Amino acid sequence: MNETVNTPTDIKLPAGDKLVISSSPHLSSGSSLRKIMGGVLLALLPQIIASTWLFGFRALGIIIYTALCCVAAEALWCKLAAKDVWRNISDCSAVVTGVLLAMCLPVSIPLYVPPIGALLAIWLGKQIYGGIGNNPFNPALVARVGLLIALPAAMTFWTPSRGMKSAEYPEIERFYSAEAMEKIKSGADLDGVSCATPLGIVGTTAKICNNSPEAEANFADISGIALQKRYFWGDRAGCLGETCVPALLLGFVILVALNLINWCVPLMFVGTVALLTGIINIAFPGVTPYAIFHIFNGGLLLGAIFMATDMVTSPITGRGCFFFAIGCGVLTTVIRVWGNYPEGVSFAILFMNSLVPLIDRWFSKRPFGYVPKR
Numbered sequence: 044m045n046e047t048v049n050t051p052t053d054i055k056l057p058a059g060d061k062l063v064i065s066s067s068p069h070l071s072s073g074s075s076l077r078k079i080m081g082g083v084l085l086a087l088l089p090q091i092i093a094s095t096w097l098f099g100f101r102a103l104g105i106i107i108y109t110a111l112c113c114v115a116a117e118a119l120w121c122k123l124a125a126k127d128v129w130r131n132i133s134d135c136s137a138v139v140t141g142v143l144l145a146m147c148l149p150v151s152i153p154l155y156v157p158p159i160g161a162l163l164a165i166w167l168g169k170q171i172y173g174g175i176g177n178n179p180f181n182p183a184l185v186a187r188v189g190l191l192i193a194l195p196a197a198m199t200f201w202t203p204s205r206g207m208k209s210a211e212y213p214e215i216e217r218f219y220s221a222e223a224m225e226k227i228k229s230g231a232d233l234d235g236v237s238c239a240t241p242l243g244i245v246g247t248t249a250k251i252c253n254n255s256p257e258a259e260a261n262f263a264d265i266s267g268i269a270l271q272k273r274y275f276w277g278d279r280a281g282c283l284g285e286t287c288v289p290a291l292l293l294g295f296v297i298l299v300a301l302n303l304i305n306w307c308v309p310l311m312f313v314g315t316v317a318l319l320t321g322i323i324n325i326a327f328p329g330v331t332p333y334a335i336f337h338i339f340n341g342g343l344l345l346g347a348i349f350m351a352t353d354m355v356t357s358p359i360t361g362r363g364c365f366f367f368a369i370g371c372g373v374l375t376t377v378i379r380v381w382g383n384y385p386e387g388v389s390f391a392i393l394f395m396n397s398l399v400p401l402i403d404r405w406f407s408k409r410p411f412g413y414v415p416k417r
Contacts, residue, residue, distance in 0.1 A: 080135035086294035093287035110141030112161035143183035146284025201280035246385035251329030258329025304352035315372025346388035
């Protein structure tokens with residue numbers, strides 16, 4: 044039996060101004076690059092305030108100065124490359140790069156260093172690959188590692204925080220030289236005096252690879268409860284952005300609330316470091332301090348929250364981000380415990396950035412209807 048299908052004749056396709064032809068994506072969240080960068084700056088604001096309180100107004104000056112250097116470097120590149128200068132600098136990506144780079148610098152950094160870092164970050168880390176969205180490595184970390192290799196003395200001159208200028212600071216003799224201790228006890232001015240960081244002390248302390256009482260006491264003087272409280276609130280030497288834990292956690296909450304990062308990446312990054320250092324400390328307490336020490340010290344939280352979550356240089360799939368974060372945590376632990384540098388966050392993230400194309404290829408989802416070739 045044949046059936047006749049009646050097709051409606053009153054259906055008309057849109058024409059003229061009503062017909063819009065465009066490529067995907069067809070749905071927009073309403074966000075823009077400027078809004079995204081503004082959200083990142085908002086999340087960095089608590090740490091900017093904390094570093095200014097801990098190290099003085101020179102810290103705020105270094106942050107603003109480094110950001111301006113990055114904007115100038117981007118404008119100069121666009122001018123030389125015959126690109127629209129205002130269009131490139133108005134998205135605020137150079138400002139974010141500058142602030143993140145300043146967070147990786149000590150407050151005592153000479154003023155000639157940030158312009159060099161800005162050229163490394165903007166030219167070598169971003170624009171040489173085609174600009175924002177095309178860079179395989181985090182620009183701020185490219186500049187930090189370059190400066191650390193080229194200018195190690197300037198990058199490792201640590202100025203004491205506000206609370207470290209008092210003789211009441213716990214185990215203060217471990218952080219200062221004998222000459223500096225004389226100044227502290229006499230109440231003299233501490234301008235120009237450097238001190239050690241907790242990770243620096245761990246890196247220079249001889250490791251004891253057994254379970255003897257000497258091994259258990261190897262790091263006891265710099266990892267006590269009184270010092271851990273100081274580390275938590277940022278009262279220690281270090282880079283501008285790696286000190287105050289509450290400020291960094293507040294920034295993490297802001298980024299998650301604005302849906303700007305994958306919250307699993309920082310948790311897996313920090314969790315991997317905590318798990319591995321905890322296991323090593325239990326097995327060999329004289330090799331490295333316990334896990335909470337590694338979380339509160341160094342740039343672990345800064346790197347995990349603001350660097351490893353970069354939209355451009357991190358994987359695009361959930362499983363890829365999981366693997367990426369674990370890799371960052373493993374490399375950070377290996378460098379901190381057995382490497383020549385006391386800190387390994389920057390090197391770990393850059394190394395995993397180089398593997399992101401392979402990670403995306405390994406963990407990419409199969410398209411609908413895809414049939415693999417034999």
